[in-house]
Amino acid sequence: MKKIDSINSFSLISHTEPDRKLIVHLREVYKKAKKKFDELDINFKLLNISKDEFKQLLKIACYCHDFGKTSIYFQNKLKKDNLSIKEKKLSEHGLISAFFGYFVAINEFQLDERLASFVFMAIRYHHLNLDNSEEMQKVDELEKILEIFKGIKKNSKEVDSIYYKLLKLENITEKFEKFLNEYKNRVFMEDIDYIDPYFFRFKDY
Template structure:
């Protein structure tokens, strides 16, 4: 049986139909990052790199983002960085959750750490999550895993507040987040 993918990440020639498939975009970004890591010799990070890269545009699977690409009515729910960051956080091992969240959350903007990086609009995230759930079959084929637990957790304040809580603990211990990025 042939599996057909329909979700797009970008337009091509201003055309949705010719646009790049979300699956292809995520796999290409992941491949490039893994190849780059191989050249630089940092061992043991392949799984972390794979999760961060595959998660970075997860939110583009929402019908709001797909409608945005199609040129339909603008919606504040088209934003994809925040829910994508929560997927990275969910999938990553504990020691990488905070860094992964930060990277994905601000991958189109300033990565300056600060508590505002961890503020979230629970209602917006819940609405975007519901929208992505409508495409759950395709999304689970892209990620090759069952995301039922993620879709339940993303609707809870406890889960949504975890990254902020970890960040506050890190800051209160006066840990330097930048040192984590420089693997020596």
């Protein structure tokens, strides 16, 4: 699939008033986060992580945190005032973005599960009320994630182009779909109650 090259050719947006292109927003978030990181005096030894590893986590989390906004459901939400209950649910982007970030950390950057879990948690909880965090990770949410992903596939050309441009990832939509299907099969075979990234052992897709 031919990738989109020019920034002006990207159409997905992250916010309105004014409209802001998603790819521009992701770059701005990373730029600000990196600036803040450079100003901090972090004790990496205490965290049991190297500076280079932390930089990788920061980049992945910033670029993947709004992945779910690429769905047609979220894009429609930005243009529509009155949403049905179903439309509101499918326009959510936090959990699928957290799984995507975790997947990218493990599969594309070859980070271990401990480090990748930092990405998952950073993305999952940056918009979440911690009082209901357990409720939000019941396995029922997985069906919603799979439905949201169908809406992301509708924009797969631009999604692949965004993540190639930002992180040099190839065919990332297709790879992530394989992961989600494998994860779904494992979850229902094992009959677990809560979504947990550690439950899945990643393969190379």
